[in-house]
Amino acid sequence: MSSEPFRVGLLGFGTVGSAFAELLEERAAEIERFNGRRPVIGGVLTRSRGGFEEILSEADLIVELIGGLEPARDYLLRSMRAGRHVVTANKQLLSQHGEELFETAREHDVRLRFEAAVAGAVPVVRVLEESLSATPIERIHGIVNGTTNFILTEMAHGASYADALKDAQRRGFAEADPSDDVSGRDAAAKMAILARLAFGTPVHLDDVRYEGIEHLHSDDLEYARELGLGLKLIGAAERRQGGLSVHVHPTFLYSGHPLAAVAGPFNAVTVESEAITEITISGPGAGGRQTASAVLGDVVSVMTGGARPPAPPLPLRLIEDVESAFYLHLDVADRPGVLAAVTQVLGEHDVSIKSVVQRGMGERARLVMVTHPVLESSLRTAIARVGEFDFVRAAPRTIRVIEEEFV
């Protein structure tokens, strides 16, 4: 059978764009063998060459790998309005203008695919959309930023934050300006997209509470090790108190937790629901060729005719104040009664202590605790009061802890 080729218009020709063009050429014959049509690059738009209208007019599908909000948004909207399917890896755009894009895809009955926007080669979008359409999801959480996971892995082995970041940049795991990654903003954008898919609730990047890894102290990692904890940047979207909580925080995990073992620039996402218990998917989080392979997977999925755009939204209330266990680090004067005073104030605010490590260092002492789950607002109030004691020598530090222990 010899049919028309399937023409892919490619917008953007950076690391991922060029890797995509290469991979598509390598796999074209095999894709034709099982699809009946051979995908070909029908035109490339870069800053210096190609015209959008011309590429659009000849394409069956547009792949957008420019990144950023504009002109990517404009190109995608125009492509869909012209009846073209689109594939994008643009998490900024989806997390800020997702509803407009989804709505346009529905209106014009075209496919809008974005596997590569969330976790590189890890097919979590596909799994959410299709496999799990059969079951209501309770929680998604995981490691969705490879740069910070690499840095935290190095820090766990004793490196300082600055050295680990430099190492990440040298190896190509972090960009020259790493602020989107280390601030947690990149992970927050991905969690906004996953939350929309899993819960049907439009979540804007600005709705996601996030916290990065720039302010972590390596001694926090050291104390945590004594408590049997490892540190990860965890993104979560979960049903809580009848609403939805979406957030990204540095989080301590007990060493038996499945996500604790995810090392280096890898991603891993766990999806929980009553009917399936839980599914975890892990793999490389970034890399041009890995991302390109996710993009090509989306192209193939459009060619086989699968995957409708997300359904119209069904909003849940966004919940900001949720319960969590916390790690609490206090730098105090080493004198009698300190621990008693601190635990009393904590107790008055329903903060109950699970474990404590105290260590004297001459005139000072470090008091490190892990609490039982408590509403964040209660913890913040308690901490503010603890901070008023004259024996407290530096601002108290807190980090979330995931409590569950696993076999």
Place this chain on the structure above:
Amino acid sequence: MSSEPFRVGLLGFGTVGSAFAELLEERAAEIERFNGRRPVIGGVLTRSRGGFEEILSEADLIVELIGGLEPARDYLLRSMRAGRHVVTANKQLLSQHGEELFETAREHDVRLRFEAAVAGAVPVVRVLEESLSATPIERIHGIVNGTTNFILTEMAHGASYADALKDAQRRGFAEADPSDDVSGRDAAAKMAILARLAFGTPVHLDDVRYEGIEHLHSDDLEYARELGLGLKLIGAAERRQGGLSVHVHPTFLYSGHPLAAVAGPFNAVTVESEAITEITISGPGAGGRQTASAVLGDVVSVMTGGARPPAPPLPLRLIEDVESAFYLHLDVADRPGVLAAVTQVLGEHDVSIKSVVQRGMGERARLVMVTHPVLESSLRTAIARVGEFDFVRAAPRTIRVIEEEFV
């Protein structure tokens, strides 16, 4: 929009069938919301009620959950010839008559989905078919039988095989007749299906070399622990020597290996390819509701129009004799020169030793070794010669070892 319901004819109403009917009813409204059509059960066939022809005539899709070869095969073929899409969880059938079923699906241009046949709720079929169509696969390996993984987990904690099996039966993780699971045959059927999907090569259940866990000794697990190894029943399909090797064996893994951490009745499958490095998917391997959710996922995927049947076959030569590292357990008389004699014979057959544990027990000694990778045929020849020594007091035992160490 109010369209015709999407009518699902259900063949079989056991544990999975009834869980599927229940789940479909629970999720019908939500599926209608994003698909435009509401799925309904259009008829149920059991041993005592329903007529196949009548159910078929009114169905848009047939779900086969009878199991076994006949009449399941006949019903599926007749359904597809009548132009109906089909969904099945029948691994026996797919691993023995897969090509006939795939060919019929292609001929009549209908969908044939079987996510639930391979790893319960773990969506490995979907990931292989779609995400990874963009990249040639090098190897799939993993834990695809939850019953044996539960038993091995219990044995690792000190239980005997018999007690662990009884416990599995009591908890519903093993059937009254567990032979399909503990013999490795169930895992072999799943690997045959995965190998077909990943490599395009028709692999019949009879082509898969498999070995079960019935003959494992708990002292093997104990010695292995001293060597830093854990034991799993691993299925693998991998390119080797220009061909394809598909096999299932009890296998030792170093404790840092990602599959070593998979405990209890869980499944986990790792897919490796150059472009994606590796992706691991893990989740519950069995359970009526988990399997039902995979079946419903397939139904939804047919409703959304995705997923063509597998392409026509592109056979690779099946390779039987492949390299592996081995654990070797010898029960010998405790006298001078034994270790030297054994290692000399092994050396003559290119079997090189990586680590040894020897332990005297009065007049006897146990000699436990891990080899470097060696062709299985060479190892077998060497072992046969070692078995001829008069100081060898019981048949030598061997278990495969996966060598790779991970961060």
